[in-house]
Amino acid sequence: MADVPVRRDRLKASWIFRPGVRSAVIQFLLLALIALAAWYIFRTTRQNIASQRLVTGFDFLWVESGFSISQTLIPFSEANTYARAFLVGLLNTLFVSAIGVVLATVLGFLVGIGRLSHNWIISRLCGGYVEVIRNLPLLFQILFWYLAVLTSLPVPRQSISLFGDIFINNRGIMIPKPVFGEGFGIVLALAAAGIVLSAVLSALARRHRIRTGADWKTWPAALLFILVLPLSAFFYLGVGVEIDHPVLRGFNFNGGVRIIPEFLALLIALSTYTAGFIAEIVRAGILAVPRGQTEAASALGLRRRSVLRLVVVPQALRVIVPPLTSQYLNLTKNSSLAVSIGYPDLVSVFAGTTLNNTGQAIEILGITMLVYLVISLVISFAMNLYNRRIALKER
Amino acid sequence: MSAAFVRAETLPPRPAPFSQTGLWGWFARRLFATPADIAMTIIGFAALVLVVVPMFRFLVFDAVWTGTSRDACVNTSGACWPFIAAKFNQFVYGFYPYEELWRPNVVFFLGLLLLVPLAIPSVPFKRVNAVLFFAIYPVVGFVLLTGGNLDPQRFVLGRFIRVSDYVSPVTWSGMRAVFWADFAASALILTAAVALIARFFGTRLATSLKAMVAFFVFVALVIAPVDADFGLRQVETREWGGLLVTLVVAIAGIVAALPIGILLALGRRSNMRFVRWACIAFIEFWRGVPLITVLFFATYMLPLFLPGGANIERLVRALIGVALFSGAYMAEVVRGGLAAVPKHQYESAAALGLGYWKTMGLIVLPQALTSVIPGIVNNFIGLFKDTTLVQIVAILDLLGQVRAAFSDPNWSSPTTLYTGFAFAGGIYFVFCFAMSRYSLFLERRAGTSALRIEGAMR
DSSP: OOOOOOOHHHHOOOGGGSHHHHHHHHHHHHHHHHHHHHHHHHHHHHHHHHHHTOOOSSGGGGSBOOOOOSOOSSOOOTTSBHHHHHHHHHHHHHHHHHHHHHHHHHHHHHHHHHHTOSOHHHHHHHHHHHHHHHTSOHHHHHHIIIIIIITTSOOGGGOEEETTTEEEETTEEEEOEEEEOTTHHHHHHHHHHHHHHHHHHHHHHHHHHHHHOOOOOOHHHHHIIIIIHHHHHHHHHTOOEEEEOOEEETTEEESSEEEOHHHHHHHHHHHHHHHHHHHHHHHHHHHTSOHHHHHHHHHTTOOHHHIIIIIIHHHHHHHHHHHHHHHHHHHHHHGGGGGGTTOOOHIIIIIIIIHHHHOOHHHHHHHHHHHHHHHHHHHHHHHHHHHHHHSOOOO | OOOSOOOOSOOOOOOOOGGGSHHHHHHHHHTSSSHHHHHHHHHHHHHHHHHHHHHHIIIIISOBOOOSSGGGGTTOSSOBHHHHHHHHHHHHHBTOOGGGTHHHHHHHHHHHHHHHHHHSTTOSOHHHHHHIIIIIHHHHHHHHHHOOOOOOOOOSGGGTSOGGGTSOOOEETTEEHHHHHHHHHHHHHHHHHHHHHHHHTTOOHHHHHHHHHHHHHHHHHHHHHHHSOOSOOOOOGGGBOHHHHHHHHHHHHHHHHHHHHHHHHHHHTOSOHHHHHHHHHHHHHHHHSOHHHHHHIIIIIHHHHSTTGGGSOHHHHHHHHHHHHHHHHHHHHHHHHHHHSOHHHHHHHHHTTOOHHHIIIIIIHHHHHHHTHHHHHHHHHHHHHHGGGGGGGTOOBHHHHHHHHTTOGGGOOTTHHHHHHHHHHHHHHHHHHHHHHHHHHHHHHHHHHHHHHHHHHO
């Protein structure tokens, strides 16, 4: 082939087209744009705050709140500060989310497995449940449970009573409250120690099984540590138990524990709604385990239970866990819908009542969003750790 | 050795046992296989009866169908349908002025007319259809619903000099000469400036001129109809409500979320570290907080952030919040699609000498976006359900209107509440169910076509 002279000067492009320069310029421009926008927003906000004479700063947190909260896990009264109100709201959010996560998981697994049942009516019922729950807005379901079910119950005087000691009415559910006498702390401490001991024991058993292949029976020891020892301590020490019964006085109940309808409505709606999504995840996870795995496991002579426990479930979990955690996250974030029915969660107490009282939108919404952000980041960090642990170790 | 008897032909198969075939076999296998199964079947059947029978009695048999006030429904245990009939306009349009109802109706109808052919895969002219739906329909819908005639005063140049000193204050059907002179002058100056700078860096003049002119023509085409006075009465967004608001929030949210999501997804996969970090931070921030806090942010904080922000209407503020929120979720959907485009597509594009934007716009994005259409539809379902939250910042969507109607003393009856829930639930269910079936249909279609391609390549 003849030599074709290459004209170097033609190939010389502007230095701006060098990838390094170009990306530096673009990144600098983006940075400048963001900085400019931030500065502009900051300036406008300062002007607006000055012209509307708004108060700024975090001093409001230490001011007496002057309102009361219908459900508190820690003592709270009008004399407490807004900071404590924030804490009460946060605890309520975590409380309803934690219980909701447990209920949603149980129900979701049941429905998801039920959808795969060979029993026609069960699989159809579970399928219908998933379709109905997933295709109605969560807020609709919360309002339905609150307005159409729980607050439509009879008034306290006509309460529905269960076992003569539990009363259901439009003010919620009244249940008896056990009041423990002295020495109960020792019993609790014993039980906690028992749980730790059993965990250690089962870890040891696991190691033993991996090394030798032989199983240790750990449940009798666990039973002894967690139940038998604390219970015998309970009776030996003669810890007194009194039961505080709910009693109708006039138009309302006194004594016992009152579970407020706002909490119940939110809990039922959140857990049934999330269960619909979890059911689909579980179903997909189980279907993702190839049939050959089950067949191979039974060919090895494993029992049906062992096949499930040792072969199917671990593989299904690998598919199930990542979307499951994101459902837990959704449930936690969705618990903020509490504000629509007045369950005193973080948004309702802090971004609702406190914001209305103080008017300090920027600080309050900033804190609220930050809290949810931290919860999200912590959960997704934990999920990444777990994912790394259960990830397929390929050879 | 000879065999005494050798069978010469295969025996015909014996019929399957009675317990395995026919209706009875189906019952035996699917309903009554084991004692536990029998128990579950009975419990399941009882549950079904306990739900379905009272539901039908409430909705149909015990329901009241005619009447003009609560008197018709006082003594019933069934649904009070006259309540829905009386409130129907409110549930669909909110307090939109009665004489102007044809406008939302036209918008509904146009939307349906454009959406149905867009949704059916075999209908041709998809590109034209998509442009009509995603670019032109929002402008038409905006003008029809609000009445248009926004009457902007200044463009870019007008912020620095008083254009009105040089142009006569003529107005032509709502469009001010002052504004449009400002627009034309600003466009000219900006085009010239950008073209010169681009020329300095080696881009051909014609290329950059063409791009800038196209951009300003597009901007003018959006502003002109919004500025013009079509003689429509102004309807403020606070008069809107019901299903209208639900659909406006959902559709505006998804239409705004698409470009935001595409840009964020591209940024998140960028090689430029700062761009990537900025996009990740933006996406994870909006995905990490609940929509309610976003709506509170849009209602209480946005007015402080923007000059004259207090004058922005409530619905518009909520729309900004919803767009940012759903844009972040859309980014993750699009990112999934981008990741699914095989690497050789990028390499082939690079081999053809295409630059970044051409590679993305002509090769990667068309494939990525078609593959995530089911994801986009699912996103839309989520957004449609989430629009109910706007009632918490005092914008009455369908559910909000229904809830507000509960407190109307003219219709207080024992079953008003349940009737309202049945109606609202029915509408939400029909919309969401239809969309989820559609997304499932698309997924199956995509699955089979992928299989077909694989088969053809073998």
